[in-house]
Amino acid sequence: MTDREHIAGSSHPLPPSAISRRTVLQLAGGSASFAVIPGVSAQPAPAPGDPGKVLQRVRLIVNGEARELELDPRQSLLDLLRETLDLTGTKKGCNQGACGACTVLLNGRRVVSCLTLAAMHDGAEIVTIEGLAEGEELHPLQSAFIEHEGLQCGFCTPGQIMSGVACIAEGHAGSPEEIQFWMSGNICRCGAYPGIVAAMAEAAGAG
Template sequence: MIDREPTSSNAEAGSRPVPTLPISRRTVLQMTGGAASLVTIPNMSAQSAPAPGQIGKALERVRLIVNGEARELELDPRQSLLDVLRETLDLTGTKKGCNQGACGACTILLNGRRVVSCLTLAAMHDGAEITTIEGLAKGEELHPLQAAFIQHEGLQCGYCTPGQIMSGVGCIAEGHAGSPEEIQFWMSGNICRCGAYPGIVAAIADAAERT
């Protein structure tokens, strides 16, 4: 019979191994999570919410000429021209579609050039002249392109129509309405989800001949 040395767990007489409880991964995570929750963090709720139009930055005075009318506004420097037109000046004809510059529904004329107003910061265009869909008609007399859109049924639901018309006015002014193919190319930034493109192209071509 071979003698063996006693192990550390029972080297002493009468000693017994100490039982250990299994600890799961979930228990460890719960223990560490509880400890982390004791860390003091600043009380963000105690801070007062910024007033509307004062989102953490000082307001800037911006002068704009909108549809022939001089306007002087105090704006947050991060406000888009689209939001200023719709929310501050109540010119809701300019539509908010994708708000990412991809659909063209918010197209306006800025110093005579068509731009998507959702990606245009108002504070960067102090003194600019802006034309929206509300500024095209002269009283009860529609702009030639507005009349052409009605005549050629260049709309269905109508949501994209203001942007289509404003972009069409810019397209004609730029000299890009010489053929249906040219109109299609230069109007490709304006999306009509109803698919009224044939009427839109026909209306722009018609208005280009009148102007």
């Protein structure tokens, strides 16, 4: 009969001197795994990939197409666009609302989609960079960005253009200084600001 059998309740236990430290530690670990809190029944562990999320049904019009989705109410509009709808033109930069790379139009107004909960905008109309062109014809601001080289690496460009479209529609593109002020929430780490301002001025008819 083993030490484990003796300590577990044999009618002929070994004297304390015959019990090793290793045996005590092994049994203590084993006993802990069978501990039961009185009045609480054991519950099976949740299956992997099933965290018990409550989904919310949301209807959106994205780039002119009606979409009905079931989503986690905590999901950002940015993650919905990129991960669910595969519209990866909208970029995830800082994910804190500070760089503007994720700017899209929400009911005609520019928003940073990383800080916008998709579930809060049931019935809203969303326009992303993929929805600006008319078939093969680029939006005037897209063409102006190309002409004035308003980009280098291009990572911030979708957010710059979406913010620029809204900025022009808001009437905030009357001068280079006004453009710089109202576009200050969009950061270009390459420093292509002169081209961005020139492109917006041309598209707005201000230059």
